[in-house]
Amino acid sequence: MGSLLAIYAFDELWNLSNIVRYGLMSLQHRGAQNFVVCIPGERVKCLHSENIDEVSRGASKNVALAVIGNDSDNMLIEVDDSGVVAIASERSWDGASRALQALSNAFSNGGDPVTSFISTLNRVSDDVAPSMAVLTKRGELVIWRSPSSFSPLVLGSYGFDMAIVSSESVAIDILGGDVKRFLKPGEGIYIAKYIVKHFTAGVSEHRGLCTFELLYLARHDAIVDGVSVYEFRKHLGRELAKYLESDVDVVVGVPETALPYAIGFAEVIKKPFEMAFMATGGRRRSMLFSDPFEKIVSIHLKMNPIRGVLEGKRVALVDDSMVTGSTIKTVSQILRFRVGVPEVHLFIASPPLIMPCPFSVLRLDMKGLLAANLSQSLARDYLEVDSLHWLSKEDVDRVASRFGLKLCGKCFGVDFFGCRK
Amino acid sequence: MKVLLIGSGGREHALAKLIRRSVLEPRLFVAMDYRNPGLEKESVETGGKMFIVNTVSAKDVANVAEEVSPDLVVVGPEEPQFHGVTDVLRERGYIVFGASSRCAEVEKSKVFARSLMWKHDIYGRLYFKAFTSIEEARKFIEFAGDVVIKPARQAGGKGVKVLRDTQAYLSRDRAEVKKTYIEKLFSEMEGYRDIDYKIIVEQRVEGVEYTSMIITDGDTILPLPLVQDHPHAFEFDIGPETGGMGSIQGPGWILPFITREEFGKTVEVVSQVLKALQSEVREKYVGAFAGQMMLTGIWGPTVIEFYSRFGDPEMSNLVPIVASDFLEILDKAARRKLAGAKLDIDEDRVTIVKAIAPAGYPDNRRIAAGHPIHVDEGGVRELGCEVLYASVELLANGVMYTKGSRVFEIVCSSDNYDDAYERIEKAITYVKSLDGWPLFYRSDIGSRELLNDRIRAAERVRTIYGSRSRRGLLGKVLMWVPGEGVSDNPLIGFVR
Numbered sequence: 001m002g003s004l005l006a007i008y009a010f011d012e013l014w015n016l017s018n019i020v021r022y023g024l025m026s027l028q029h030r031g032a033q034n035f036v037v038c039i040p041g042e043r044v045k046c047l048h049s050e051n052i053d054e055v056s057r058g059a060s061k062n063v064a065l066a067v068i069g070n071d072s073d074n075m076l077i078e079v080d081d082s083g084v085v086a087i088a089s090e091r092s093w094d095g096a097s098r099a100l101q102a103l104s105n106a107f108s109n110g111g112d113p114v115t116s117f118i119s120t121l122n123r124v125s126d127d128v129a130p131s132m133a134v135l136t137k138r139g140e141l142v143i144w145r146s147p148s149s150f151s152p153l154v155l156g157s158y159g160f161d162m163a164i165v166s167s168e169s170v171a172i173d174i175l176g177g178d179v180k181r182f183l184k185p186g187e188g189i190y191i192a193k194y195i196v197k198h199f200t201a202g203v204s205e206h207r208g209l210c211t212f213e214l215l216y217l218a219r220h221d222a223i224v225d226g227v228s229v230y231e232f233r234k235h236l237g238r239e240l241a242k243y244l245e246s247d248v249d250v251v252v253g254v255p256e257t258a259l260p261y262a263i264g265f266a267e268v269i270k271k272p273f274e275m276a277f278m279a280t281g282g283r284r285r286s287m288l289f290s291d292p293f294e295k296i297v298s299i300h301l302k303m304n305p306i307r308g309v310l311e312g313k314r315v316a317l318v319d320d321s322m323v324t325g326s327t328i329k330t331v332s333q334i335l336r337f338r339v340g341v342p343e344v345h346l347f348i349a350s351p352p353l354i355m356p357c358p359f360s361v362l363r364l365d366m367k368g369l370l371a372a373n374l375s376q377s378l379a380r381d382y383l384e385v386d387s388l389h390w391l392s393k394e395d396v397d398r399v400a401s402r403f404g405l406k407l408c409g410k411c412f413g414v415d416f417f418g419c420r421k
Numbered sequence: 422m423k424v425l426l427i428g429s430g431g432r433e434h435a436l437a438k439l440i441r442r443s444v445l446e447p448r449l450f451v452a453m454d455y456r457n458p459g460l461e462k463e464s465v466e467t468g469g470k471m472f473i474v475n476t477v478s479a480k481d482v483a484n485v486a487e488e489v490s491p492d493l494v495v496v497g498p499e500e501p502q503f504h505g506v507t508d509v510l511r512e513r514g515y516i517v518f519g520a521s522s523r524c525a526e527v528e529k530s531k532v533f534a535r536s537l538m539w540k541h542d543i544y545g546r547l548y549f550k551a552f553t554s555i556e557e558a559r560k561f562i563e564f565a566g567d568v569v570i571k572p573a574r575q576a577g578g579k580g581v582k583v584l585r586d587t588q589a590y591l592s593r594d595r596a597e598v599k600k601t602y603i604e605k606l607f608s609e610m611e612g613y614r615d616i617d618y619k620i621i622v623e624q625r626v627e628g629v630e631y632t633s634m635i636i637t638d639g640d641t642i643l644p645l646p647l648v649q650d651h652p653h654a655f656e657f658d659i660g661p662e663t664g665g666m667g668s669i670q671g672p673g674w675i676l677p678f679i680t681r682e683e684f685g686k687t688v689e690v691v692s693q694v695l696k697a698l699q700s701e702v703r704e705k706y707v708g709a710f711a712g713q714m715m716l717t718g719i720w721g722p723t724v725i726e727f728y729s730r731f732g733d734p735e736m737s738n739l740v741p742i743v744a745s746d747f748l749e750i751l752d753k754a755a756r757r758k759l760a761g762a763k764l765d766i767d768e769d770r771v772t773i774v775k776a777i778a779p780a781g782y783p784d785n786r787r788i789a790a791g792h793p794i795h796v797d798e799g800g801v802r803e804l805g806c807e808v809l810y811a812s813v814e815l816l817a818n819g820v821m822y823t824k825g826s827r828v829f830e831i832v833c834s835s836d837n838y839d840d841a842y843e844r845i846e847k848a849i850t851y852v853k854s855l856d857g858w859p860l861f862y863r864s865d866i867g868s869r870e871l872l873n874d875r876i877r878a879a880e881r882v883r884t885i886y887g888s889r890s891r892r893g894l895l896g897k898v899l900m901w902v903p904g905e906g907v908s909d910n911p912l913i914g915f916v917r
């Protein structure tokens with residue numbers, strides 16, 4: 001999965017290099033391992049690199065389109081042979097090259113850009129197309145949130161000077177802008193020097209946001225489709241508290257994603273929330289690594305324990321989700337052997353993951369899913385926890401509805417959580 | 422009664438419509454720069470006449486006045502005021518509604534307006550620094566922080582750069598833009614010979630904007646209902662600054678996101694400025710006056726700038742709701758007999774105004790001009806809405822052409838925003854470009870969503886200014902430079 005960032009400065013005196021750089025930095029938590037930045041000109045020019053500074057240095061004009069992808073996403077930006085357009089897609093899809101050709105023709109013939117974009121979508125089958133951003137060599141942008149996309153798109157502005165579109169609201173904050181609109185599934189925006197047009201395309205039903213967008217992927221400070229991610233997480237943590245069966249002394253969250261869940265949990269059971277671990281190096285998103293070794297390295301780097309406060313205490317350990325259980329195994333070992341806690345009660349703020357993702361948004365291997373392979377009691381023993389609790393599907397459904405969200409729940413064994421709009 | 426109206430745009434068309442309704446049976450004569458078909462129609466239908474003249478030339482306008490010998494002259498736009506048109510007409514004995522050139526200084530010179538507020542210690546003032554020379558400005562800009570850069574003279578809704586600069590990691594980039602921009606702005610301002618200061622750099626604020634207009638004869642003040650304009654060119658408040666892409670009003674005297682107290686405070690500020698202005702220029706202010714306001718966390722009601730005339734498109738919102746005889750009020754003000762006059766409005770209604778502009782507006786009016794355009798006025802009327810003609814010219818071939826700015830303003834009113842919104846969105850579809858040149862307007866104006874956003878934003882700043890007020894910090898922004906002490910200068914940034 002890729003994340004998109006597009007910036008349009010209406011005044012040509014802006015050089016966007018540094019702005020793209022900080023914008024990309026603010027989206028790095030979405031699993032960045034490679035970056036592409038495209039700018040307009042004689043032909044659209046794109047720079048690829050694993051290094052943010054390298055690509056952003058190239059964004060020396062007043063318009064830039066950037067994509068952040070994971071290691072295996074190498075086809076997220078494509079430019080046609082004549083350099084008329086670049087298309088950035090949130091994920092790779094079969095229609096990409098046909099769409100590229102069609103748009104390249106349409107834009108070189110000088111038709112109305114929005115009409116061309118919509119008719120291209122219709123021809124190339126709109127119900128599978130992912131969210132996309134198109135940059136033309138003349139420096140126009142077309143950005144569209146697909147109804148079949150699992151991630152959001154946000155439109156923001158900076159004074160009278162800039163329009164910013166991003167997969168997550170934080171980029172707009174970090175660039176000093178104001179969030180203006182959470183694009184709805186099917187909504188798009190065309191931005192050019194003298195005209196900005198808002199349009200709707202694609203009739204297929206909204207597949208819902210990926211539950212992990214809210215559970216794990218977005219930053220705590222992000223607002224997703226109008227919902228505060230932090231509040232949502234805290235709320236799930238509060239829900240979880242009802243599963244507490246035995247006394248605990250402290251509440252601990254697995255860093256960093258699970259902290260708000262643990263805070264919500266602690267608030268309800270009226271026990272102190274404690275920090276338990278310190279990370280070494282920058283923030284690493286362990287779940288987004290596909291290489292198992294890299295993944296375990298990043299888990300280990302996050303988990304140096306803070307000893308004093310926890311020693312001898314009964315711990316409620318809260319995490320947002322459990323895939324393979326390797327993080328929890330590591331954490332429970334550290335809590336027991338290096339800190340010396342007598343009891344660990346594990347609370348997972350989502351239901352058991354039992355299916356691989358049919359849309360390959362998350363790379364979940366059926367063989368590796370703990371909940372799909374181990375019985376509850378075997379899981380407890382393997383993880384060395386005294387009790388193990390999950391939110392139920394009904395719990396998540398209720399919370400999602402309360403926040404007005406529709407979430408895809410395929411990997412949890414349901415079609416949707418929340419509003420069935 | 423013979424009324425001579427000076428001006429060519431949408432605001433004048435709105436005024437013409439209001440004036441026509443009077444029991445004084447006005448014959449409307451219009452002096453305009455180009456043949457605005459809307460104004461032409463109003464004048465012909467009332468048995469008046471139109472004159473195509475250079476409306477900033479006092480001599481040309483005086484000639485028209487001589488021919489018409491009007492009972493009242495109404496000067497719509499600011500530029501004729503700046504150029505002494507009002508003054509010359511008064512000198513020649515006409516009864517004129519409109520600010521004199523000296524009073525209009527409050528709009529023409531942003532430096533004058535801001536200094537006036539500081540000198541008289543008026544609520545809602547912002548910090549600023551103004552420059553006559555580029556060298557001085559260059560030196561200052563090196564250290565400028567979270568500021569807005571503007572032309573020091575009213576330049577027709579253009580040239581304002583709002584540069585939020587609260588993040589040191591992007592300061593250098595913004596500093597580069599500031600530097601390049603002042604060079605550009607200075608060279609553009611060279612053209613204006615009627616002003617000393619070229620550039621003003623002022624404290625940036627944020628919040629919710631609104632316009633507070635009044636009518637005055639110099640002693641009595643008649644407030645008009647609040648209106649909110651939308652300066653960004655494009656939907657969702659994106660894109661360059663324009664003269665205003667549409668506006669909303671009502672219900673009643675306030676807006677859904679401004680409280681009665683805030684309205685009261687605003688009128689108080691506007692009145693104080695008016696008083697200070699009159700004492701400064703030693704003249705009575707006769708005409709329309711307005712504060713372009715922003716509800717901010719720094720002050721609550723805060724002054725962004727002043728108009729020495731009615732707002733455009735804000736005036737258009739009044740067309741459906743004014744219940745009093747508007748001409749009578751203008752006439753009374755012009756004769757300095759406003760005391761006791763009352764303005765009634767239909768307090769149950771709300772109004773939405775939307776402007777339609779050709780692509781190219783506001784930054785490239787050359788390419789935006791000269792396109793044939795049509796509006797089905799009958800269709801718009803059927804929806805209960807009205808069309809006001811603005812930057813559009815009727816040529817001899819009977820076809821209307823764009824002049825480069827906002828072409829039409831559509832006005833709809835209702836007892837609720839949702840209904841007015843629905844109708845105005847339909848009404849807009851009756852405007853057609855005849856050569857395929859793209860037109861744009863803002864569909865978000867007047868929508869429930871935008872209204873709710875404004876209400877939330879206003880609530881947020883209300884919390885801030887409320888708590889600042891309790892601690893006696895309204896208007897204050899203290900900076901501490903260790904070794905130099907605490908100062909009150911919010912214009913300085915991180916880059917040193």
Ligand SMILES: Nc1ncnc2c1ncn2[C@@H]1O[C@H](COP(=O)(O)OP(=O)(O)OP(=O)(O)O)[C@@H](O)[C@H]1O
Pocket residue numbers: 547569571575576577578579580581583623624625626627630652662663664665713725726
């Ligand atoms: N100090 C400020 N802080 C934040 N925003 C500002 C400030 N000053 C101006 N603005 C923004 O810029 C817009 C235009 O500013 P201003 O009214 O001073 O300029 P203008 O070109 O004279 O506009 P017009 O005459 O069309 O209203 C305001 O409506 C506001 O949105």
